[in-house]
Amino acid sequence: MNKIELTTLLAEDVSGTPTSRIVRSLSARGSLSAAQLARLTGLAKSTVSQTLADLRRSGVVVEAAAEGRPAGAGRPATMLTLNPEAGTVLGALIGLREIKVIIADVSHAIIAQKSVLMDEDYSPADAVDIIRDLATEGYRDHAISRAGLMGVGVAIAGPVNPIDGRIQRASVVPTWAGIDVRDVFGPVFNRPVVVDNESNCAAVAEMTWGVAQGHDDFVLFKVDAGVGGAIVSGGRVMTGIAGAAGEFGHMSINPDGPLCRCGNRGCLELYASFRDNLAIASRRFGRPMTMDDVILLAESGDVGCRRLIEDTAEIAGHGLGMIGTIINPPLIVIGGRMALAGELLLAPLRASYEKHTLVKSRDVNAASRTQIVKGQFTENDSVLGAVGLVLRREGHNRI
Numbered sequence: 132m133n134k135i136e137l138t139t140l141l142a143e144d145v146s147g148t149p150t151s152r153i154v155r156s157l158s159a160r161g162s163l164s165a166a167q168l169a170r171l172t173g174l175a176k177s178t179v180s181q182t183l184a185d186l187r188r189s190g191v192v193v194e195a196a197a198e199g200r201p202a203g204a205g206r207p208a209t210m211l212t213l214n215p216e217a218g219t220v221l222g223a224l225i226g227l228r229e230i231k232v233i234i235a236d237v238s239h240a241i242i243a244q245k246s247v248l249m250d251e252d253y254s255p256a257d258a259v260d261i262i263r264d265l266a267t268e269g270y271r272d273h274a275i276s277r278a279g280l281m282g283v284g285v286a287i288a289g290p291v292n293p294i295d296g297r298i299q300r301a302s303v304v305p306t307w308a309g310i311d312v313r314d315v316f317g318p319v320f321n322r323p324v325v326v327d328n329e330s331n332c333a334a335v336a337e338m339t340w341g342v343a344q345g346h347d348d349f350v351l352f353k354v355d356a357g358v359g360g361a362i363v364s365g366g367r368v369m370t371g372i373a374g375a376a377g378e379f380g381h382m383s384i385n386p387d388g389p390l391c392r393c394g395n396r397g398c399l400e401l402y403a404s405f406r407d408n409l410a411i412a413s414r415r416f417g418r419p420m421t422m423d424d425v426i427l428l429a430e431s432g433d434v435g436c437r438r439l440i441e442d443t444a445e446i447a448g449h450g451l452g453m454i455g456t457i458i459n460p461p462l463i464v465i466g467g468r469m470a471l472a473g474e475l476l477l478a479p480l481r482a483s484y485e486k487h488t489l490v491k492s493r494d495v496n497a498a499s500r501t502q503i504v505k506g507q508f509t510e511n512d513s514v515l516g517a518v519g520l521v522l523r524r525e526g527h528n529r530i
């Protein structure tokens with residue numbers, strides 16, 4: 132099996148042959164049994180079985196490694212993946228002050244992870260150079276040929292226009308405003324490039340590998356130095372007409388409030404991000420404090436740090452309650468660095484949500500209650516999701 136064949140199979144339309152439908156499902160989900168493949172593709176079990184036999188003979192599909200299979204009575208179903216040697220995917224995060232890169236293979240195994248801290252307002256040219264160098268290092272460290280690279284996914288800290296692929300003005304990375312990321316990365320990697328904003332990518336990571344697996348409808352809500360989010364409906368991340376769906380941080384909750392960097396007043400982010408609370412904590416302790424410092428102190432019982440987290444949860448829950456009233460989702464995944472506080476954040480957040488949203492828990496039975504849970508990938512969610520964009524053949528900016 133050569134890479135060109137696999138690329139072709141992955142590029143074919145979903146209405147293509149049984150072979151391409153099975154290969155695409157395996158690319159999107161990682162490892163699946165024959166029965167799961169039949170269910171996902173809608174193909175007859177006999178067709179799946181025959182196609183898998185052909186794909187295994189030609190080395191495109193292999194048995195997944197045994198680890199992680201549930202123990203129990205009876206013979207477990209054989210789990211299959213794409214052959215990890217058939218190709219790799221590069222995911223990159225262009226963050227406010229950091230760049231991260233992950234190289235994964237088509238069986239969904241992570242091969243290399245790299246990151247560097249950046250000064251604010253770094254240029255697109257610098258970003259491309261660094262991402263290219265980190266990728267080269269990653270391939271070299273693991274003695275893998277870059278020739279197998281099948282696509283590049285890019286997560287960026289700002290809305291991406293789904294029609295022309297350009298970064299919007301309201302981006303938190305202003306040096307990228309108006310730039311089409313595909314123009315920047317395409318000539319360097321000479322592979323398909325997909326791009327989406329970092330919160331949408333985080334949602335892709337949670338639905339591919341995290342707590343939202345098997346959920347076609349959910350909301351991701353990120354609490355960090357900013358506030359962001361994503362809406363997943365029918366298994367797809369909603370982008371909106373200009374790429375700004377799910378920008379929860381910029382809902383104005385106080386029209387007379389302070390001016391936000393987006394140009395509106397009283398945005399949720401001004402109250403629910405942890406930025407101001409970090410300044411308060413830094414003054415109190417007489418040294419620069421990080422979110423991790425505050426969380427650690429809160430966990431060890433510091434009442435002031437607990438109060439700062441509870442205050443953030445209260446106002447974030449207010450905003451989330453409004454989102455709940457609009458969408459009434461079955462699942463809300465809390466992401467961002469503050470989610471590392473776990474129940475210290477989530478318990479008061481759930482209480483605030485309950486207070487501010489329309490449907491109260493007591494009004495409905497358990498099956499109709501919105502679940503609010505901590506995300507699985509609070510730190511690497513966006514860069515993982517960039518990998519997921521390519522593996523799932525998603526993203527609206529494919530070239």
Ligand SMILES: [Zn+2]
Pocket residue numbers: 380381382391392393394395398400
């Ligand atoms: Zn704003």
